[in-house]
Amino acid sequence: xxxxxxxxxxxxxxxxxxxxxxxxxxxxxxxxxxxxxxxxxxxxxxxxxxxxxxxxxxxxxxxxxxxxxxxxxxxxxxxxxxxxxxxxxxxxxxxxxxxxxxxxxxxxxxxxxxxxxxxxxxxxxxxxxxxxxxxxxxxxxxxxxxxxxxxxxxxxxxxxxxxxxxxxxxxxxxxxxxxxxxxxxxxxxxxxxxxxxxxxxxxxxxxxxxxxxxxxxxxxxxxxxxxxxxxxxxxxxxxxxxxxxxxxxxxxxxxxxxxxxxxxxxxxxxxxxxxxxxxxxxxxxxxxxxxxxxxxxxxxxxxxxxxxxxxxxxxxxxxxxxxxxxxxxxxxxxxxxxx
Amino acid sequence: xxxxxxxxxxxxxxxxxxxxxxxxxxxxxxxxxxxxxxxxxxxxxxxxxxxxxxxxxxxxxxxxxxxxxxxxxxxxxxxxxxxxxxxxxxxxxxxxxxxxxxxxxxxxxxxxxxxxxxxxxxxxxxxxxxxxxxxxxxxxxxxxxxxxxxxxxxxxxxxxxxxxxxxxxxxxxxxxxxxxxxxxxxxxxxxxxxxxxxxxxxxxxxxxxxxxxxxxxxxxxxxxxxxxxxxxxxxxxxxxxxxxxxxxxxxxxxxxxxxxxxxxxxxxxxxxxxxxxxxxxxxxxxxxxxxxxxxxxxxxxxxxxxxxxxxxxxxxxxxxxxxxxxxxxxxxxxxxxxx
DNA sequence: CTGAAAGCGCTTACAG
DNA sequence: CTGAAAGCGCTTACAG
Numbered sequence: 001x002x003x004x005x006x007x008x009x010x011x012x013x014x015x016x017x018x019x020x021x022x023x024x025x026x027x028x029x030x031x032x033x034x035x036x037x038x039x040x041x042x043x044x045x046x047x048x049x050x051x052x053x054x055x056x057x058x059x060x061x062x063x064x065x066x067x068x069x070x071x072x073x074x075x076x077x078x079x080x081x082x083x084x085x086x087x088x089x090x091x092x093x094x095x096x097x098x099x100x101x102x103x104x105x106x107x108x109x110x111x112x113x114x115x116x117x118x119x120x121x122x123x124x125x126x127x128x129x130x131x132x133x134x135x136x137x138x139x140x141x142x143x144x145x146x147x148x149x150x151x152x153x154x155x156x157x158x159x160x161x162x163x164x165x166x167x168x169x170x171x172x173x174x175x176x177x178x179x180x181x182x183x184x185x186x187x188x189x190x191x192x193x194x195x196x197x198x199x200x201x202x203x204x205x206x207x208x209x210x211x212x213x214x215x216x217x218x219x220x221x222x223x224x225x226x227x228x229x230x231x232x233x234x235x236x237x238x239x240x241x242x243x244x245x246x247x248x249x250x251x252x253x254x255x256x257x258x259x260x261x262x263x264x265x266x267x268x269x270x271x272x273x274x275x276x277x278x279x280x281x282x283x284x285x286x287x288x289x290x291x292x293x294x295x296x297x298x299x300x301x302x303x304x305x306x307x308x309x310x311x312x313x314x315x316x317x318x319x320x321x322x323x324x325x326x327x328x329x330x331x332x333x334x335x336x337x338x339x
Numbered sequence: 340x341x342x343x344x345x346x347x348x349x350x351x352x353x354x355x356x357x358x359x360x361x362x363x364x365x366x367x368x369x370x371x372x373x374x375x376x377x378x379x380x381x382x383x384x385x386x387x388x389x390x391x392x393x394x395x396x397x398x399x400x401x402x403x404x405x406x407x408x409x410x411x412x413x414x415x416x417x418x419x420x421x422x423x424x425x426x427x428x429x430x431x432x433x434x435x436x437x438x439x440x441x442x443x444x445x446x447x448x449x450x451x452x453x454x455x456x457x458x459x460x461x462x463x464x465x466x467x468x469x470x471x472x473x474x475x476x477x478x479x480x481x482x483x484x485x486x487x488x489x490x491x492x493x494x495x496x497x498x499x500x501x502x503x504x505x506x507x508x509x510x511x512x513x514x515x516x517x518x519x520x521x522x523x524x525x526x527x528x529x530x531x532x533x534x535x536x537x538x539x540x541x542x543x544x545x546x547x548x549x550x551x552x553x554x555x556x557x558x559x560x561x562x563x564x565x566x567x568x569x570x571x572x573x574x575x576x577x578x579x580x581x582x583x584x585x586x587x588x589x590x591x592x593x594x595x596x597x598x599x600x601x602x603x604x605x606x607x608x609x610x611x612x613x614x615x616x617x618x619x620x621x622x623x624x625x626x627x628x629x630x631x632x633x634x635x636x637x638x639x640x641x642x643x644x645x646x647x648x649x650x651x652x653x654x655x656x657x658x659x660x661x662x663x664x665x666x667x668x669x670x671x672x673x674x675x676x677x678x
Numbered sequence: 679c680t681g682a683a684a685g686c687g688c689t690t691a692c693a694g
Numbered sequence: 695c696t697g698a699a700a701g702c703g704c705t706t707a708c709a710g
Contacts (some may be wrong), residue, residue, distance in 0.1 A: 151366075
């Protein structure tokens with residue numbers, strides 16, 4: 001049973017290997033009767049075609065890759081990635097495609113080496129890219145390697161060469177957050193972003209700036225690195241500066257938690273003294289006390305869509321872009337909403 | 340370059356395909372000079388052997404599988420899994436083995452179908468199994484499918500057929516937790532475990548019972564399902580029953596968070612009225628207020644060891660068992676330690 | 679609709 | 695140490 005092959009099936013049924021193959025793959029070239037007999041026998045024997053033989057003859061691996069390149073500590077605690085991963089895997093499974101997962105450190109060289117190798121070994125048919133940066137070397141690398149890819153979560157860029165990927169309207173999300181704070185009466189806010197080298201962070205920074213400007217609010221910018229500690233440090237620096245900031249917007253949930261710790265440390269109350277918004281929802285935001293107002297972005301859905309785009313790209317070569325829905329602001333105590 | 344093959348290399352170098360293959364794989368049968376020339380050329384061309392061709396001729400996939408079968412919601416928020424995953428992937432990468440990740444719901448049928456298929460397609464060379472249960476059908480299934488596996492985190496069972504896997508001394512961990520509570524003066528405690536059908540939960544339950552008995556403490560048991568809500572419900576039921584329980588031990592961090600919510604809801608203070616310990620550490624425990632005393636079990640290390648055992652099993656057929664180190668109790672505010 | 683055959687790109691006995 | 699050849703288990707033109 002574990003050693004059954006297409007030749008074995010053909011022999012048992014008294015037909016040729018080709019017929020078995022056609023039957024299995026839903027190709028024309030076999031009578032319905034034969035097809036049924038093949039399928040039934042395969043089922044009965046619990047037989048599946050060898051993935052490596054199939055991959056070799058089709059020159060298609062039947063798998064796509066995903067490199068998580070971040071501080072391992074961050075990956076483990078960052079719920080956004082897990083949500084994304086779940087969505088991606090689910091969609092891939094439905095498309096009979098396996099997910100190859102690689103976790104590397106922050107060293108970009110390792111990510112590069114992984115793609116180089118995957119392409120060379122023809123181990124994956126395509127990859128999903130995150131955290132698109134300015135002058136990101138990866139798209140050009142993947143093109144050189146002829147490894148199809150989708151770009152996840154970048155801001156829509158007009159005029160650029162069309163690429164497969166999901167785009168997020170970060171300006172819209174920024175407006176949602178800023179409006180919420182404006183409505184609550186805040187006029188001096190701070191925006192603690194992740195690294196500006198990420199295109200999505202730049203889009204968010206501009207979005208916040210623009211919208212706040214329209215409301216006549218002032219924004220102090222601070223660049224951090226998504227870690228809890230960097231969020232805490234940012235909050236300490238901003239709140240001690242005495243600029244009269246009354247609300248902090250953090251680029252992710254971990255930094256928001258750091259912000260809460262900072263406030264507690266210097267004796268400021270949230271939201272009475274300073275309000276707080278997280279640009280990513282998670283259980284952390286829900287459980288914190290006070291609970292933290294957050295923009296829910298539905299990472300599961302995003303992952304699913306990204307994976308579907310990649311599958312379509314591989315199947316049909318269709319290059320398309322999917323706009324992600326706007327984030328939902330979940331109002332909680334940290335901006336004065338009822339608990 | 341992307342289309343280079345072993346035949347191409349051989350032709351360029353004026354030698355046979357066999358020599359190239361031997362050179363690449365560190366096999367005897369080529370002169371050192373030839374080997375160097377092959378390796379250098381491969382390097383220069385950025386060439387790697389096709390994984391599917393290699394898999395087909397070696398009948399080895401070069402990948403192992405891992406099925407995460409849990410509530411998707413739970414997976415995304417349960418830090419233990421991410422830590423484990425990181426450890427596993429890191430060790431596999433060092434062993435030049437890919438990780439195939441599949442996420443399925445709680446339906447055991449889906450997990451079964453995945454193994455069936457992976458085995459049939461020879462897509463993976465082995466798998467890592469978690470959450471061993473009573474009468475778990477998976478080991479027998481995998482044996483029938485001839486898919487090697489390691490069992491992660493089960494209690495050591497004497498006299499049973501030897502299997503590859505990691506074992507945890509849950510009784511020792513239980514003692515650590517119970518002793519901590521006893522020292523703090525608690526005499527009536529409750530243990531909110533995960534499902535008892537898991538062998539590790541049963542071992543924990545017995546361990547807590549035994550150790551508490553030795554100290555003359557009483558233990559009320561409650562079975563929950565690892566979710567936040569189930570932890571909350573458990574705490575509500577136990578604390579309202581008025582049995583004079585002064586400390587709660589939860590089987591994971593999410594349930595612990597549920598416990599805190601429950602206490603807040605009914606106006607009990609932690610640790611003054613009721614103390615709390617989590618049988619898994621995480622950022623949630625660290626950030627909660629009060630911060631939650633927890634048993635840190637080092638999932639990253641555990642994952643690494645499990646993966647190494649599997650690689651060894653695949654390489655040499657060596658069946659071995661590795662005892663995981665005892666958990667570290669991180670004392671925090673929820674049991675009266677200083678913040 | 680069916681069969682014989684070449685090919686996918688490696689590995690590995692087997693002669694030399 | 696090297697070369698010619700078979701084999702891994704599929705897919706896919708090509709004749710019939």
